[in-house]
Amino acid sequence: MTLHKKAIDILKSYSLCDYCLGRQFSNLSTGTTNKNRGSTIKDFLTLFYSTDITDDTVLILQALSRADNKLAKNTLNRNNFEIENSEECYICQNTLTENSEEIIQEILPEIKDYEFQTFLIGTSLPKEFFERERNLKEEFNVVQTEYLKQEFNRLIGGRIGEFLSKETDFQSPEIVIEISPLTYSIVLKLKSLYIYGRYRKYIRTLPQTRWPCRKCKGRGCEECNHTGKKHQESVEELAEYEALKLTHGYKGVLHGAGREDIDALMLGTGRPFVLEIVEPKVRTIDLCELEKNTNQYSKGKIDVSEYRWSSKNELRDLKSSAERTVKKYKTLITFKEPISEKKIKEIEKFFKNRPIDQRTPQRVSHRRADLIRKKTAFSVQCSRINETHIEAIITCDGGCYVKELISGDNNRTKPSIAEVIGIEAKCKELDVIEIQDGFNEA
Numbered sequence: 001m002t003l004h005k006k007a008i009d010i011l012k013s014y015s016l017c018d019y020c021l022g023r024q025f026s027n028l029s030t031g032t033t034n035k036n037r038g039s040t041i042k043d044f045l046t047l048f049y050s051t052d053i054t055d056d057t058v059l060i061l062q063a064l065s066r067a068d069n070k071l072a073k074n075t076l077n078r079n080n081f082e083i084e085n086s087e088e089c090y091i092c093q094n095t096l097t098e099n100s101e102e103i104i105q106e107i108l109p110e111i112k113d114y115e116f117q118t119f120l121i122g123t124s125l126p127k128e129f130f131e132r133e134r135n136l137k138e139e140f141n142v143v144q145t146e147y148l149k150q151e152f153n154r155l156i157g158g159r160i161g162e163f164l165s166k167e168t169d170f171q172s173p174e175i176v177i178e179i180s181p182l183t184y185s186i187v188l189k190l191k192s193l194y195i196y197g198r199y200r201k202y203i204r205t206l207p208q209t210r211w212p213c214r215k216c217k218g219r220g221c222e223e224c225n226h227t228g229k230k231h232q233e234s235v236e237e238l239a240e241y242e243a244l245k246l247t248h249g250y251k252g253v254l255h256g257a258g259r260e261d262i263d264a265l266m267l268g269t270g271r272p273f274v275l276e277i278v279e280p281k282v283r284t285i286d287l288c289e290l291e292k293n294t295n296q297y298s299k300g301k302i303d304v305s306e307y308r309w310s311s312k313n314e315l316r317d318l319k320s321s322a323e324r325t326v327k328k329y330k331t332l333i334t335f336k337e338p339i340s341e342k343k344i345k346e347i348e349k350f351f352k353n354r355p356i357d358q359r360t361p362q363r364v365s366h367r368r369a370d371l372i373r374k375k376t377a378f379s380v381q382c383s384r385i386n387e388t389h390i391e392a393i394i395t396c397d398g399g400c401y402v403k404e405l406i407s408g409d410n411n412r413t414k415p416s417i418a419e420v421i422g423i424e425a426k427c428k429e430l431d432v433i434e435i436q437d438g439f440n441e442a
């Protein structure tokens, strides 16, 4: 079927705007817009059929008139035929012709408070729009290379980009602007910021991340003094505070390479983490300044170092690497009865590259799968404090539960220090003094 025959067939059945008609022939010519192509086809048809108007051709001119072609309206008028009123576009309901400029004017003030270099436009239209376009495609055997949604995104995106001198990014835009062209409503989705750093923790009352009240699940109740929290502060909240002030973000999420217990200190060169800033309005901030401010704000509780920009990919690596790192702990062990010099030597001798089978400890079994983890204790170095207390430096795999390596956890961890010497033992204090990982120089 020739182009003009097909265009006539379509327009006789359905009124289409220039954009939507042009798009039905988007496989034909390059270097022009759908809008231009559509209006050119309409003008051409009008000229073609206006030389000798018959009963047949007047129907074509009237169809073109319904599709808002000015030339057709003029021709009908000059030849004393009835002009047919313009109809709404069958596919897009004139969203492309009428609303797009207004939508752009709507969007601009909404995004002016956000800092971004790259963006992407998304469109949410009722599915009937796409069904109508699909039906037309099937009915007239149209070979399309673009659809309404893409055209709309391209149109709005192009104008916004021009206006703001920003670039469209399909892979990983800093902001996604989702538009509902019918209601003019806009939803903004902001890409998180990721900051790598290491933290040290100096107090024994601080969980790594937010700890909501178990009873009210964060809503606030009497038990938590209406704070919604079981612990009032966390490393996460200390680290996010200044970051949120600088970025005007919604919240911070601390992703640690493993975690220590609330009552364990984190010393040495600190634990690697990635701080994710959710929904940041400002994206270019001075990380040196952030590090300094954070350390001032958290003085005596935590400090952070080595701040630099990170990514979602690195965050993934960091999480999966936590189990593969080697960790060194300083522990204070208390024994139920006095411990001899001989027994101390036994401990040191036994725990040299010793494989450990560790079943999920009772104290965490409510939140972690019950399974047996294979870990290695590389060394235990003891120094006596008094008859029943020793300080032990324990080097072992990341993810090894050290308190249980000491106590045995009712035979759930085998072997354990208590088991080897046959005296009940308990970990009184635990500090992480070194995390050996590959992230220092990354």
Ligand SMILES: [Zn+2]
Residues within 6 Å of the ligand: 016, 017, 018, 019, 020, 021, 089, 090, 091, 092, 093, 094, 095, 096
């Ligand atoms: Zn249309």
Ligand SMILES: [Zn+2]
Residues within 6 Å of the ligand: 213, 214, 215, 216, 217, 218, 219, 220, 221, 222, 223, 224, 225, 226, 228, 229
């Ligand atoms: Zn509560």
